[in-house]
Amino acid sequence: MPKLDEIDLRILRALQADGRLAIQELAEKVGLSASPCARRVRNLEKAGIIKGYAAVIDPSKVGLPISVFASIKLERQREEELDRFAQAIRRWPEVVDCFLMTGQRDYLMRIVVSDLEAYERFLKEKLTRLDGVASIESSFALGEVKRSHALPVK
Amino acid sequence: MPKLDEIDLRILRALQADGRLAIQELAEKVGLSASPCARRVRNLEKAGIIKGYAAVIDPSKVGLPISVFASIKLERQREEELDRFAQAIRRWPEVVDCFLMTGQRDYLMRIVVSDLEAYERFLKEKLTRLDGVASIESSFALGEVKRSHALPVK
DNA sequence: GTTGAAAAAGATCATCA
């Protein structure tokens, strides 16, 4: 998996902005003709740099307007404990992302729900039932100022 | 923009998992034939429920392994102040998402960078130069436990 | 890396149930 040149970066930027660009259009945008462009895209996919493609959905329009950030601290931080936690998280679709943090709190995750009631249900039926959880601190988002699925590739 | 039936939800789930599914395959998955399926997709796009399509990129593989969460409090919360802040945020590609929060902190945003040095540069050259910012508190992510671009559509 | 052409696959549209 070699380094990316300027053209690869252009491809990545263009496909982050529109994952359905036809190869022809993409080729024009990045200053290449179609076949080498297609080859590069395939290589980026094979290398795992492009992990996939996804439709971007407006959360409010599908009845999921609320994001909640939950900081979670575990009682212990043994390997096994962390793994079990990670596995549970990955099973729950409400948790859209989760990061392992430095500092006083161990995890920060974002949970997407339809309303506060749904969040309480999530807490009671899922999060608080996990053992090893020492504390949970929730912060609620009122609205999105920005959501970019695009990484700032140089 | 009418309500979504079970088939629409299936379409949304399928396209979140693979935004490049051909209409035919998608149609099979959701139990429809190709043309009505294409019609529904088009309607979901027109209604703004599907906002677009994007390539999903592995941040580590493009040299952006660090996520930083920054909590920002503004000095005042006048309309004008908030707007100016929002506009600046949207211009900066390092900020991948930003939420308006309830509670003591006004904004929570995630910044993606290559290393801590790049984050310091971001702070010095951009964030701290915005006026109206009362405080900034940064938390660093060591790794991703989960990242799902897929909303949990029922 | 480029071009061009042919075969295969997919999208679109009018039409009918």
Added chain:
DNA sequence: TGATGATCTTTTTCAAC
């Protein structure tokens, strides 16, 4: 709203440069 079939566009895979 869903199905079918004709038509048109794109993608892919070659060759050769």
